[in-house]
Amino acid sequence: MNIVHNILKNHYSIDASFNSRIFPDKIKIAKVRPLLKKGARQDVHNYRSIAILPVFSKILEKLMYCRLISFVNKHNILLEVQNEFRKMKSTETTSQTFIESIQEAMDQHLHAGGIILDLTKAYDILNRNTLLDKLDSYSIRGNMNLWFEFYLSKR
Numbered sequence: 001m002n003i004v005h006n007i008l009k010n011h012y013s014i015d016a017s018f019n020s021r022i023f024p025d026k027i028k029i030a031k032v033r034p035l036l037k038k039g040a041r042q043d044v045h046n047y048r049s050i051a052i053l054p055v056f057s058k059i060l061e062k063l064m065y066c067r068l069i070s071f072v073n074k075h076n077i078l079l080e081v082q083n084e085f086r087k088m089k090s091t092e093t094t095s096q097t098f099i100e101s102i103q104e105a106m107d108q109h110l111h112a113g114g115i116i117l118d119l120t121k122a123y124d125i126l127n128r129n130t131l132l133d134k135l136d137s138y139s140i141r142g143n144m145n146l147w148f149e150f151y152l153s154k155r
Contacts, residue, residue, distance in 0.1 A: 017060060018067075021146035025154055027057040064147065068140070077138050128152045 017023060030051035039046035069085075072078055081097065083089035098114060105112035131152070135145050 013056075014060060014063060018064070018143065018147060021143050021150055023060065023147065023151040027054045027060070028151075028155060029054070064151075067144070071140070071144075072138075075139065 030053045032049050032051050034047040035050050037046055037048055078086070083094040083097070084091060102112045102114070128149075132145060132149055135141075135148060140148070
């Protein structure tokens with residue numbers, strides 16, 4: 001009976017979070033651990049940080065992702081060339097599309113080129129207000145936008 005009670009309690013908490021636009025501060029707290037990438041253990045630059053979040057936080061994030069991606073797909077917000085974070089697409093499909101474009105240009109004796117950017121740590125420098133404005137421009141407004149604002153605060 002405790003399992004059923006916990007599921008119902010958590011389901012209520014999830015609905016409460018979405019309806020109240022509040023992502024609880026207590027589940028934003030992560031345990032940050034260093035993870036050795038490669039090289040000497042003594043060199044601090046050979047580590048990257050990983051954040052271990054509470055399970056309930058991950059569940060809430062996944063459920064919001066499902067709501068958001070459903071909205072995005074329903075309203076055809078993303079361009080067809082957007083491959084990342086989409087079902088059946090990935091960085092590999094992006095690379096394949098790029099290679100095919102280059103090959104097609106070469107077959108037509110055209111010049112082809114590309115700009116490749118390394119966006120390492122892009123999320124570390126992302127302006128939250130810009131992100132919220134971008135969501136608003138894609139009609140992610142009202143409670144959903146306010147939920148993201150609360151989600152991004154105090155991080």
